[in-house]
Amino acid sequence: MSQRSRPRRTARCTCTSHGCIQQQCLYENGQPRPGLIITTWQCHLHMLADQRILNVEAHACNDPQDNEHPHPVVEPPLIETSSPDHSRPNHPNDDPEDPPYDCSPYHIFNLQRANPPLLHISLIAVLLHVFEHCSSPTCSSFLKANLDLVKIILTQGLVQSQPHRMLTHAENTSLHALPLDICTIMKSLHLDPVLNYLVCCSECYAMYPINSNIPLNCVHLTVAHADDGPDPTDEIDDNHPVITNQICGTLLFSAAQNKMVPLRHYATQHLFEWLARFFAQPNIENELERCAFLSSTPYEPNSEVNDIQQSRLWKSFLGPDGVQFTSKASNLTFGMFIDAINPYVSIRYAHQNIFLAGIAPGPKEPSLEQINRILTPIVEQLKTLWCSGLRLSRTFQHINGQHIFCALLPFFADLPAARRSLGFAAPTATRMCSYCLLQRNEISNLDQNTWPPRTLPGHCYWATQSKNSQSLNARNKILCEHGVQYSVFLKLPYWDIVQYHVVDPMHNLLLGLLKWHVNQFWRMDNTLDEMDPQGISTQELMDLLGDAASGSNGATSNIALPSPTHSGQPFLDLDFNTTNDSNDGTFRTTISNYGWDCPWAAPSRGKIILDSQLLLYVNKMLPRIHVPTTIKRAPPILGKASHGRLKADELRHLFTIQLPLTLPVYWASGDPIKRSLFQNFAHLVSLVNIAMKRSITNNLISQYRTHINAYLSSSLFLFPDTPLAPNHHMAVHLADCLEKWGPSRAWWSFSMERLMGSLVKASTNNQIGSLEIPLMKSFARKGNLHALLDSQVLPEASKPFLSTLKGLSTPFASAEHSSRASKSHSLDSRLLKALIERLNILFPQEPLTWISTDKWCKKCPQEATRFLPVTSTIIGYNNYSINEATYSSCHQNPSNSIVALKGNAPCHVGIISQIFKHVCHLQDKSICSDMWLVITPLVSLPNSIANPFAHLNTYCLGLSLRVSDDKQQYVIHVDEVLAHCAWLKYKPHEVSNHLPFETYAVVLLNN
Template identity: 25%
Template sequence: MAKSKEPRLRLCYCTAYKCDGAVLDEKDWKLHERLSQAQQLLSLEQDVFKLTLADATSALLHPPPCGTSPLSTSPPVSLTMKQPHRPSSDTSPLPTSPPVPAMTDQLPTENPITPAKNSPELNLAEEIYRDLTRIDVTIHHRKRDIEKIIDEWSHENRFPLHAASRFSLRREAKAFLEGEEAWFRDTIARIQSAHMVGDPMNTLLRNSMVIQAQIIIDVVSERIEQWKDMEEARGKGEDFYDTSRHLQHPLRSANPIIVVALFMVVVLNLMANVARLPCNFVLRMTKLLLSEALGDPNDKYLLEQLPSDMRTARSRFMLDPTTTTYASCPTCSYIHLPTHQDGQDIYPARCQFKRYPSSQPCGACLTKFGVKDGKSIRVPARPYMAQSFTAFTAALYTRNGIEEAIRRTNQILSAEELFIHDVNEGEAVRTFKGSDGELFLRSDDEIRTVWSLSYDGFNPLMNKAAGKSVSVGSLAMVCLSLPSSIRYRSENMFLAGLVPGPRQPALDGLNPYLAPLVKELDLCYHRGTWLSQTPECAHGQRSREAVVAVVADLPGSRKITGCAGHSATRFCSLCYLTKHDINNLDRSAWKPVTYEEHHRAAEAWRAAPNKAARKRLYKQNGVRWSELLELSYWDPTKYVVVDGMHTLFHCVVAHHFREIIGTRWRDPVDEDESEGKEVQVPDKLINKARSIMKSKPTQSKLHTLTIPVLRILCAEYDVLNLVKQGAERTKKQPLINALLSAVAPIPIPHTYEGIPFEEDFAKMDIDLLTIDEASDSCGPMLDTKDLCQIQADIASTIRPSWRTSAPKNFGAPGQGKLKADQWRTSIEFDLPVSLMKMWGIRELDAESSSLETRQLKTAESTMYLSMAERWATSHRTSEHHKERYLDHMEKYLDSARILCPNMDLHPSHHNALHLADFFPRFGPIHGWWMFPFERLIGRLQKIKTNFKMGEIEATMMKTFCAASELKVFLQRPGCPKVLLKCAPILESCFPDVSGGTLMHDIQILGDEKNQNRNQKLIPLQRDVQQAFLALTGIQGQDVHEHLRYSVRGRDFAMRQVSKGNSVVFFQPIGASMLVPGIIRQIFSPGKDSTKVFLAVHRFRRADFTNNESDPFLAFPDFGASVWSKDTVDGVEIIEQERRMYGAEYRTWGTDTIVLKPIIEVVEH
């Protein structure tokens, strides 16, 4: 259609509405023009106000309705408008004129047309004048505050120039100015809408106030816009991280049916470890079920949204971590970053790393052929997947409640008390300083966190085929600034990477894998990361992180820090004691290593020009270069802790049982019948077995062979000596293990150093040590009979359900490798009590044999070790704890030297004495031992893989990170309501029921509320009712009984429900000592009552006759004592708030039992 020649739209530049070129139709344009002319006329009238006051009184013709306020209460105008820019200046551009009311002195005092005295018009004009004057004074005061704030923040830093500033953050000052701008806009709108009645001076005052307020608005708006430009410029910097993806839910707009179907399959894959093909089956069957149930052709689009492949379903959830895949050299372990071309990663074909400046490049092949999207490409032959630490911390900080939890934890820095309850109260964290020289964690405007770093090698095949010849390294971190109740959750643990197998890197080969992480950590400490948005800071804030502790077992800590292994001459990384003086227990004679000495030796090793020079320096100083030394704040002499889990349980306790005490187990095998009888094996079976061994032998294939055939194969492969005596005649598994070790892959030699494997870093495994009976004249002290007695004692011990038990075949060859929890339980109760009963209750005399004397000394030595372990593992520590631990540990080591004079102490014994130095530095041991990292490794080993080295690491990495992210998936903003309904189902079907020291510590130290289960209304029995009345004064008839009651991980129950959970140690009213008792009843006086009471029968004191006594009285720090099996008459009522602990006990004599409270906090 042709357009009309006569124009119908015009551009408007009126002053009335400030259109600034707006496009209007002809009618509106004329209206704006008339209003502008009227406004100009009004301005002209004000200019000639002194001569024509009568014209200003025209407002009297339109007075406001009676009873209404002369000022309007209209809401504030919009805050979102285009703000002008102004050049930066150190001075405020606001006018400095006096308040507007001063202008009234220039106005005439007489009015030619004055309303009559006491007229309504005059009273209303005076009221308007008073209101305008009050507002004008407020404008003047607010203007001065704004001038001061702008002057304080006239620089580009985020901190004020003056210490006495009203605000400590720029965003706080910005929020103040935004609020002031809103007030001024609202004020202008109110006074402009007021009816100026009576005196025309009010109109002049109002217009002057509007002009002044508008100037202030323009200046404030300009400064806010300038700060916004600074924030946008910051967002383009290298330190900027956009957190928007973590604050949005990827399924927020998806169909609920599709959401539930996808969530079900992803949970099965990630949390139930269901393989991909079964998950695909569930997906396709769900799709078929929905197609049959819906039926409507209009639902076809809905079904098309449901994928048929598990990988597509997982991608919808956006759970995969932010990672970079490097090509790792199989020879020198150097990693190579890819280049990106046409959407593909291109890796170099050969390794170009030079170990020395004058040496040739490594030249090892880095890639192999692979397939991607149906195309053949070159992929890393040995990939290393590294997760971004910056991306992980950004995702962590954007979770609801994390910022507040970190802030609460960091607030305890100011409290220096006698006792230390957590790692954050330790000296190393409290005094740790930032790059500015101030305390690192004392910051109000940034998120500051400290972390621990761990490295540990593990077998991804779960000790199956190929045994210990396969190893993958785990690099993981834990945020120590989180509360201990959530610190060790998998979603809060950072898995930096899995060092590729099949063997651990030798010598300094771990440094290349540390390099990407160290680079990020250095930037996180010095520069920090600007997060675009967090739940508490919509405009973003900066975060900084630092590593203050390296937690690893002995071989792992030496590898990650570059120190010599435990078998080297310089076996200790903390002092200069040599292997020749390892039996020296005088701690005052140990010269400590300083940071300057360590760093100087490491620099010298790195600068060495060739292999011979490095070897000489390493032998002399016992130090290599570690990538962690690139961190300017990291001190290897202070921040590398001695791991208590491995040192105490896997090393010292295990060594004490196997070496100091010693065992001699004889299986009940009739050797007379077995020896001399040759079993005839057909050649056909032998040839079949040989063919299996020449191919790829597996557990299942070898299990098809008979024991005689397996024995023949072991003899042919010369591994029969690896099978324990007697075992090869009754069981297949020892023979199969020996055969698999014979055909295990041979480690690849590291040609750049000329050694096949790192000898000084050989994995120390106490459980595999054999006992040399000739090393001591007495030999092993526990024979089969004694071990059977200890096993019977363990089986008869009653302990709480949450307490880990030692294996029932403890000490037998088939017990397997004990876990740290089992060693801990055995040394805390089982082994000391059994040895005291067998050897400790006798009295020595002149006729006592040397064996009896040694047995008594061994029982005492075991008690010293147990008491040292009890002080070391307390959930609260202090200088007193340190002294008591050292006293017992030194007594134990002295007794061990007496019992085995020909035995040198192990490096772990030396480290056990160094362990005490970390109590004041890092607090209780539960904050810096290996239990959480070992649990992480256990989860990695349970992940379904294809068992192909080179792919297994990436599978474990992605699956673990995705499963951890899935746990917080339901907490993201915008989570669909249907997923929130899935949360209780997920929690009930996949509870965290794993026990052990770590989970018990989390529950004890956490904020978990008490749980009362299985309530029912019953009447109180008379004796319980009377005791309850005497305690509370409540005449209780019917109460709500609880069969079980949980308090922060401790489960208590009535005696008819659970034997282990019904025996407790409690603090009676008016007493300070703990006494044992058995729970008869648990009840609440009302259904909704928060108080819980326990009816307890106290055990009687044991009556000893014939010069008998309680042998545990000589060892008060052990905590156990002998009591009668009978209880006293009467019942005692105790409240839940009273001190109450679980207990473990066993029969001691005919009418006595030995009981010990399970106390996490040692107080005396």
């Protein structure tokens, strides 16, 4: 008989860290009580987790003045147990004698002894659940099916002639150990984040720690009828004592199955726990060291800046000790989304390196006062991490622990979210700008030197006055006159709320300026859409840019228009022999040698620029435009409301690729109005291209300022009936952000928007009132699962198969791959000679020289030692991919076949006619295998030939008209490729009567 096991001691746990408080159990008298019956040891661990979390969160979840709110309480277990004294919570230490923050759970966890096949099945199921959003029942069925598959393989074997056998006892035991519930597997893999649960008022967003003392109705004192700002036309009387404080009174609980259930929960991820897990990653400290080294070099004003670590503000940011904060690897810097940006760009946006602090409760958009309550917990933790830091008991590289500090630097969001979160007035307010005090009715003032700048002392003063004001009218007066409200970010002693928020280029330029240009300046015609005579709604645009129509442009007669590079051709000398009014849809241009420069001429008032004729032409040309497969094409049909609104990427590609390839031909009729419209358009595209570059210099920033001023001044002249919007004003300040923070890719919201978009795909199980919690868990699980696959805790037998698992979690693999075209064959003598020339230039083996194998064989043995033979044998390929770029031969995929080359290459732009791999032996007898491209050059047209693509070097369009030189071919190493090109082939005479041959309009995509 088996020995009876001793009964385990149990206790009722009501912790919030593991969600036990949300469960129900029967008490000794049979009455239901909140909590979960678990072992006393588990209860003890849960209480320790609560103590770590609640010590930081309890004093931060409500306003300091709300003394009526209950304090968090952790109910003791039913059975008292003896345990060490843990009365002192685990938190950052002012006293070095205090115990460090316990990180042992993230270092003790190990799967080395796990069963590799069953672990592999479990990981696949978790990946499908987390990344592909498969439901729990589907994952359970998957686990059962794979369990059956393992049994079939064990009993039947993989060889048909193998005899059937029975499972052994050990095999049966192992198979029964595989959980069939996906939640059990995720729990065993420690994928769930540590969350602190709070009861949230659905009306005012007041937060209550979960305990038995929570009132049925919200007792928070709130401001009556508070909004984001007054109507600028209303008269404000601060002597009128409007009552602003009243008890919210919103119901917090509802009755469900004889128990009271909170109507809404709010969960915050604990930053200290996240940091403990973050520093447990194997390679993260090496990346931080690399980043700190890059940050510690002195700032060079005239050098090229490739990332935020090289920017001026990053290198001048000082810590509490007066030393550069970002030069230490133990100092972590966050951006508000919230994203740890110390790691290099290649790992910065990985799920496991992003801290999701919380998701604002929906469904309505919170006010500033409500946002302050939501952000207070994370701000308090950031404040602690700045002042006293956090002493971790252990990191991956520091067994004895490490003391770390954290700071918040850039804040990036769209315009309304930034204003609402930071306490600045809305874009429709009198003080429309968060950097200067220019009034909205002066928006046409383009002289930045006359704009009174905001200062941090002035902002803090008026924000404090607004916070302490007892009158709603007084607050509104401050908001109207100074554009300021109180924000919880002002609690951070080091954070400059004026200088440390940025203008997000995605929302400002793409969804702002480009969308305004096509819908408001050009007035896109919707006559192509027969089913929707009302046209395209601009509600989204107006919400984004504000009610700019109420502003004033001022007199346009005093506008200083940009001066053309050339004097321009006199109006009477322009050639009007041909027009664009052809019935067959073809266009014959008569552009002169002067290019596009001419005296400015405005179209008639109210004229539709993007009219039906232009739309038809652009739509006709779109199918002929080739863009690389890695770039999303703009919609094939423009002007149809049924096609939907253009997204940021679609707008960018429309303005920087499709329209530059087509508009020069359409507008090159010699009409000064069309020339003026194209110059205005070219300035817009130029500033967008510069702002989106991967690296930035002071010269490029100066060019950006030139283009934005030229674009705005010419827009005021060309479109006097359409006012500028606040986004146009903010685009001028974007130049200051580029100067302070470096290239915009380090702080734009593109990457974060894509990651946040994955949240909405997560399974929520229809948990109304708690929708944000499963979304947070889903996001955190993705990061923790990425970290698990990259960790060293998995069995050695599983590691050869991890690449397949990582492919499920990473849609874009960074490894090289290619598709083979044919068997080995030989290069012809001309290409072999070109290959040898590039080998001697790119891979010199001094004092030896590369020569063909035929010549080498003819050398005498003594002379042959001075040379290295190059065989003509190659392996041909159709495609070659590395990272996200795919290069193809022109016969395989023309869209991927035209590339721009780096400066040391023998040509600038060319067509890939062949891709091959070549193997050769180096001087040290080692084998070198490289990928090579055979390039047919595309050469520029001579300046003597007039064409509408000439004389555009004053703009940053990356646009040129080229012709193929079929008589010449070069062999180029794949590392000499600079970027892909988008292109459009024009037929003979299609661009100009002076061009009776095929031409290629090419846009360089090196942004």
